[in-house]
Amino acid sequence: MSSANGIDSILRRHANAGRESLIPILQEVQERQGYLSREAVVEIGRHLGLPASKIYGVATFYNQFRFQPRGRHHFMVCRGTACHVKGSGKALEMLTRMLKLKPGQTSRDGMFSLEVVACMGACGLAPVVNLNGEFHAKVTPRRLAAIIAECRRMEEAEHVQA
């Protein structure tokens, strides 16, 4: 398991590291794996001599870490000032309700995940939602509903083919 999940090399680079290396290690692991798995947290804990609860506590203090792999359809909602003013709060509320997910979560079937991010640098398009790397500008509840419906249609189509 340890070599397969590929964090060995990261930990090796931080040999003899202390607590101060926790954040950089978490960042590197998330970059490699897309999220912080339980196994990764436990292994990092063993490496640094820190309990899992402590690492999780530190990691949840920062917005940047997620603890579930991304879904096949990964929504990022911008909470930058421009988007906020233009109603990104509404968009987030809408997505939370429709996907039945809180920010940072992934649906059980792995279809959807939701994340809140700081400004994505697309303020002209506010409020903006990013789906798997693609920007959707000036989203409205109706647009979001359509986007989600489209995701579901795609999944079904793949299902039929498979």
Add this chain to the structure above:
Amino acid sequence: MMSDVVRIEVDGREVEARPGETILEVLRREAVHVPTLCHLEGLPPSGACRMCIVELEGAPTLVPSCSYPVVAGMKIRSRSPKVLAARRMIVELLLSSHPDDCLYCGRSGRCDLQALARDLGVRQRRSQPRGTRRERDVSSPSIVRDPDKCVLCGKCVRVCEEVQGVAAIDFVGRGARTEVGCAFESGLNVSSCVNCGQCILACPTGALTERSYVDEVLEALADPDKVVVVQHAPAVSVTLAEEFGLPPGQDVDGRMVAALRRVGFDRVFDTSFTADLTIMEEGSELAHRIRTGGVLPMLTSCSPGWIKFVEQFYPDFIPNVSTCKSPQQMMGAIVKRFWALREQVRPQDVVSVSIMPCTAKKFECGREEMGCDHVPDVDYVLTTRELGELLRMHGLDLWRLEPEAADTPFGERTSAGKLFGASGGVMEAAVRTAHWMLTGRELEELEIGPLRGLAGCKELHARIDGLEIGAAVVSGLGNARRLLDQVRGGRKDLHFIEVMTCPGGCVAGGGQPIGTDPATVAARMKALYTIDRDAPVRVSHRNASVKRLYDEFLGEPLGEISHRLLHTHYHRRDVLK
């Protein structure tokens, strides 16, 4: 020495202080009341709550007394209008996100937050709490966590990590959403929590409480088809009085027995009886290990928090752990497998309840190993606090009841069994009996000073009949950790180690009355030592009922029946840690 004393002024009065002390330490010594929420005696200050602020002349702001060192000549005002107003403000802020739940809260009447609100004159709500309630964690058989009642003082987190060396919980999240929780917000049941309940004792509010089984017990008592048997642990009779507002250190054994009968229990047995039995079994096991070159040092197995701790953190020491079940589980087993048959009741018609100083016992009785044919040895565990509740519910006033004796045959105990309630007690009882087993003579001086008292680590090196015996006693799992690391590191002089999960032993168990400070624990211990001093029979091997149990049923220590009913094995446990 005199030159080491500085003078400071407190509320216009001159008092002496030692350099390096905190203001709080001086004020407490001078009997000046200073409220605190996050302060933990014996641990470094965290400065999280600011409840302990005082006015310091010349300082621009109020200073937290728990972390502020004394300086010669400083002038302090501990309860000026400014101080009182600031403290009240802090409480009002805490209450602004706190539910108005006192009427329904298990901690009401013993809650620091409630007392502060009352004492500081908070008489109205400043703002409404958020409408949505956070989910309680009810996953654990021992501990319930209600984040809505948490004031984020951090005491539970520090006790769990710094005293118990477990670190099952920490602050999770940030800002208004911060709460205390386990890694990955998992339930306590799948975390590394060992169910010790020390966090409950530390918590100033009702955010952490025991999982109550009072309703289940009431239901069993009301069921005409059930025979309900109760046992009470050695440490309960010397703490129960505190539940009724009496000072610590009173033994109410006989009155408690009378009260339990009034509540409706069909038989009242004493866990100290099976503590004596444990000494016979565990003593024989130790002798066997020494004689046959078995795994040493042997580690005691009566404390279920410690057992889970070993399974999780030190699985390499599982072969060292005594195979004896704990006294609670031994009682459960002989009640259902021997007494029930003799009374001609089916084991499944017996409801076995135990009154324990411990929250981990609730976990222990549900362990798979602790039963026979899917019938658990013990059905429900109530803490001392829950017993207090049960008795109050029945309107029973301990002081108006005449003391009664426990039932035969498992109500008879020696004071050696009773000593199990204090850290060092198992060892003391074991040494008394080991001496007799090895030499055929009683120990001349039964009281073994080095094994007594509050210290977290105690050791005894003795020569019994030419045999050099090394014994260690630790309480508090942080201390256990340090000792096990020494043994891992090659320490070889120890044969027998007693480990109690809670610092001080069961008298300071996580199920004991709230208000477990060192002075209280010392008073409770002293009550046990007094019982021992005055007892007619002070060694486990002279418990006549234990002898009869061997003659009529068990055969001999470590015999076939003992093996089946009184012993078990533990396994490595994988948890998020």
